[in-house]
Amino acid sequence: MDKLNKTFYIETYGCQMNTVDSEIVTSILISAGFKLVDDIKEANILLLNTCAIREKAVERVINKMRQHKGFLKSGKLEIAGILGCIPEHTGDELKAKLDFIKLQVGPDKYRTLPQLIKNIYKDRKYHEELDFDIEENYEDVTPYRSEHTNAFISVMRGCNNFCTYCVVPYVRGREKSRTVDSILDEVKNTIAQGITEITLLGQNVNSYNFEGIRFPELLQKVAEIKGMERLKFATSHPKDLTEELIDVIVKNPNISNSFHLPFQAGSNSVLKRMNRGYTIEKYLAKIKMIREKIPNIAITTDIIVGFPGETEDDFQQTVKVLKDTKFDNAFMFIYSERKNTASAKNFKDDVSKEEKSRRQQFISKLQKKIGLVELKKDVGKITEVLIESISKKRDYQYKGRTEQNRIVVFDKIEGYNIGDYAKVKIKKAEGVTLFGEIVE
Numbered sequence: 364m365d366k367l368n369k370t371f372y373i374e375t376y377g378c379q380m381n382t383v384d385s386e387i388v389t390s391i392l393i394s395a396g397f398k399l400v401d402d403i404k405e406a407n408i409l410l411l412n413t414c415a416i417r418e419k420a421v422e423r424v425i426n427k428m429r430q431h432k433g434f435l436k437s438g439k440l441e442i443a444g445i446l447g448c449i450p451e452h453t454g455d456e457l458k459a460k461l462d463f464i465k466l467q468v469g470p471d472k473y474r475t476l477p478q479l480i481k482n483i484y485k486d487r488k489y490h491e492e493l494d495f496d497i498e499e500n501y502e503d504v505t506p507y508r509s510e511h512t513n514a515f516i517s518v519m520r521g522c523n524n525f526c527t528y529c530v531v532p533y534v535r536g537r538e539k540s541r542t543v544d545s546i547l548d549e550v551k552n553t554i555a556q557g558i559t560e561i562t563l564l565g566q567n568v569n570s571y572n573f574e575g576i577r578f579p580e581l582l583q584k585v586a587e588i589k590g591m592e593r594l595k596f597a598t599s600h601p602k603d604l605t606e607e608l609i610d611v612i613v614k615n616p617n618i619s620n621s622f623h624l625p626f627q628a629g630s631n632s633v634l635k636r637m638n639r640g641y642t643i644e645k646y647l648a649k650i651k652m653i654r655e656k657i658p659n660i661a662i663t664t665d666i667i668v669g670f671p672g673e674t675e676d677d678f679q680q681t682v683k684v685l686k687d688t689k690f691d692n693a694f695m696f697i698y699s700e701r702k703n704t705a706s707a708k709n710f711k712d713d714v715s716k717e718e719k720s721r722r723q724q725f726i727s728k729l730q731k732k733i734g735l736v737e738l739k740k741d742v743g744k745i746t747e748v749l750i751e752s753i754s755k756k757r758d759y760q761y762k763g764r765t766e767q768n769r770i771v772v773f774d775k776i777e778g779y780n781i782g783d784y785a786k787v788k789i790k791k792a793e794g795v796t797l798f799g800e801i802v803e
């Protein structure tokens with residue numbers, strides 16, 4: 364294909380899977396001769412890689428695109444396009460609202476982007492590619508990474524679980540696992556570039572299954588790669604969480620002692636209507652097993668409040684789980700009805716907006732207190748920190764992460780650079796941040 368000599372700018376919304384997808388898109392476009400720019404004013408092509416998980420995420424993208432519209436008139440911008448999950452979810456509505464966009468492409472069709480863009484330059488018309496492709500894992504595309512200390516590597520795409528609230532199976536298609544070899548190769552190449560922290564990603568990473576090789580086996584193979592200093596993975600589904608997986612973490616000191624395990628709701632009747640595939644007792648038994656095997660593990664979770672039919676009593680059961688389990692951190696969401704999902708079809712979104720907000724605020728406040736108590740337990744300890752960046756607030760300080768994924772801020776000292784590991788003595792904890800100093 365002839366080169367177009369055009370520049371592009373990409374903004375990413377949503378989860379870590381989208382971060383990787385933007386790196387894949389960037390790689391595909393650069394290989395086709397397009398030039399990446401980090402300032403929208405310099406861009407001929409604008410791409411927003413989007414998330415549809417809650418209505419708020421969709422509204423955010425619409426507002427952002429409207430703000431950017433001006434660049435089509437005053438700047439160098441010629442084409443505005445939308446990628447990712449929204450095109451699959453409500454592409455037609457989006458196009459009606461943003462009539463100036465020229466392009467919508469879903470998560471399995473990024474290879475078509477260079478040709479589509481070329482077509483748009485030719486005919487000035489709108490183009491879209493929204494089909495799913497059960498074969499597409501982008502195994503041969505090396506993601507273009509902007510981060511230099513850590514890399515996300517996607518090992519599986521899509522989802523088969525059909526939690527009744529969730530749009531993912533509809534916007535990213537069915538589960539598909541990458542070949543073991545292509546994952547190991549990507550990890551080795553990434554380490555060869557000097558990146559020592561790697562996160563294996565999947566919508567249900569622990570349901571990875573390539574020709575009978577399951578996630579614990581894959582994780583073990585990745586942990587054994589030379590130069591693999593810190594290995595993480597996300598997101599796990601409680602129903603697929605086995606003791607075997609936890610044993611792999613115990614066995615390999617380079618696997619991070621952090622675990623993200625969404626429980627979503629504390630009430631069994633809500634869990635059942637969510638189609639989560641476990642009871643809260645089973646979930647708590649798994650947490651107990653993890654803590655027994657890995658006493659210093661940091662556990663984080665996701666929660667939805669205001670699911671259809673959630674009563675005050677149901678909500679109090681979520682509160683109880685939070686109080687008893689003492690998560691390091693929790694991401695707490697207000698239920699947002701999604702088109703096509705089973706809960707949208709079968710249940711009435713009957714918890715009022717005010718009540719949903721009240722419940723979310725209540726547990727946010729509670730978790731903030733619990734999280735800080737947990738964080739304070741690190742004060743006085745010496746912990747290994749990977750230096751990730753210069754602190755945004757103070758340029759004489761570094762920001763890094765502990766092995767448990769906790770954020771630490773500390774003064775820079777001679778001889779320590781971004782990408783290095785440092786021993787840091789923790790002096791205090793505030794909010795979700797630890798503060799300390801390097802000990803040599």
Ligand code: 5AD
Binds near residue numbers: 416417528529666
């Ligand atoms: N409404 C609110 N939160 C949702 N999540 C997924 N779907 C919805 C929805 N329809 C939350 C879940 C999931 C996290 C990524 O987003 O808690 O774990």
Ligand code: SF4
Binds near residue numbers: 377378414447
């Ligand atoms: Fe959002 Fe889900 Fe798409 Fe990730 S996969 S961007 S969370 S809708």
